[in-house]
Amino acid sequence: MLTLIPTIIVLGALIFFHEFGHFIVAKLSGIKVNEFSMGFGPQILKIKGKETDYFIRLLPLGGYVKMEGEDAATSDPRAFNNKPPLTRLAVILAGPLMNFLIAAILLSAISFSSGIATTQVTVIPGEPAAEAGIRDGDVIYAVDGIKVNSWEDVVDRISNRPKEQVEITVSRNNTLITYNVTAKEDPDTKRGIIGIKTVVVKHSLSRSLQFGIQKTFWITKMILVGLAQMLTGKAAVDVVGPVGIFQIVEEAAKNGIFQVMYIAALISINLGLFNIFPIPALDGGRCVFIILEILRGRPIDLEKEGFIHFIGFVILMIFMIIVLFKDISKLDLIKWIK
Structure with missing residues (x-):
């Protein structure tokens, strides 16, 4: 009961x-x-x-x-x-x-x-993203020339390219910069990774409302x-x-x-x-x-x-x-x- x-x-x-x-x-x-x-x-x-x-x-x-x-x-x-x-x-x-x-x-x-995963990233030292020149605080703008709207977009597009070169465009100080990054293959999932983590934003009412509406449309x-x-x-x-x-x-x-x-x-x-x-x-x-x-x-x-x-x-x-x-x-x- x-x-x-x-x-x-x-x-x-x-x-x-x-x-x-x-x-x-x-x-x-x-x-x-x-x-x-x-x-x-x-x-x-x-x-x-x-x-x-x-x-x-x-x-x-x-x-x-x-x-x-x-x-x-x-x-x-x-x-x-x-x-x-x-x-x-x-x-x-x-x-x-x-x-x-x-x-x-x-x-x-x-x-x-619980927080929203953003397209702003931190990089893991020694990993492909860091080696290519991507820095902490950069915001992923596009992957392979296609604009991304969410962290899920970033993960999906990179994970499908193990051992391949991926074009990552970031926004830094209102300037767009493009890097060519060769994705590694994750030994467990066999998916592509480049060594970046999302910056999670908590307790933002405006972002949370925007996310809730976007997620509702996406699920529908x-x-x-x-x-x-x-x-x-x-x-x-x-x-x-x-x-x-x-x-x-x-x-x-x-x-x-x-x-x-x-x-x-x-x-x-x-x-x-x-x-x-x-x-x-x-x-x-x-x-x-x-x-x-x-x-x-x-x-x-x-x-x-x-x-x-x-x-x-x-x-x-x-x-x-x-x-x-x-x-x-x-x-x-x-x-x-x-």
Whole structure:
């Protein structure tokens, strides 16, 4: 039960902020919100507000915001479907966008505390970089004529060139200087090294925020690339459900709070991306119908739209059950029983 707590906290927090995104934009847009619920199933707690009822339910693997007129016609001017299309689009997209924002905040907080690896370097005496003329405090500007944006870029480009000459351009006193450095081969990893170390900057708010945003975009890009590779058969299909997430968070919890925060950021980005896919019953599917309404100049019949979302929901539930059984089949049941 103790190992289950971090998972419930992580998933609960991410779902809360996702639904809060819908909720706050709906409220700001003057839409009547009847219910804000965390979880599914039987209610554990209910708080009755002036206009909105707030629920905590038994199953912490989801949540929802129930708006007036969201799935049925009504004459209430504050109903969701009686608002302009762009207003409804903003309400729907607010949930996934909140997930990306939370990921950026988490990654910024990690970098603020643990530090950011910069492209400013210190050199190891007697190693190729020092022998070529690179000095402590130099900032790596480009590798082989290609500008670098992060320490990871520097490492990737040099590590792929063992025993080869690498062109390193550094910035020193606002002057760009280029050196030709022959990379050594690391005896353990077989990757190229030139004897430089990054200068880590800690407790810089501006740099941490910039890093958090850049890292969020980078992770999003990598997820989309991986998805494209799975769809084209270039990579094995690997999808995890709640049980798989539980195992991942459990392992992360063993390595400290920062690892849990990083995993939470990854899950949040995945949650945001998954929800904007144009699949019925998801936020992206609802956006498709709003965009069609804008293009057609008139709304889609609510009953037809509701039926399509229902079919999408059933398919998603079947998919979730398949993923759940897949996750369970990977469990070491003997370990869990012990």
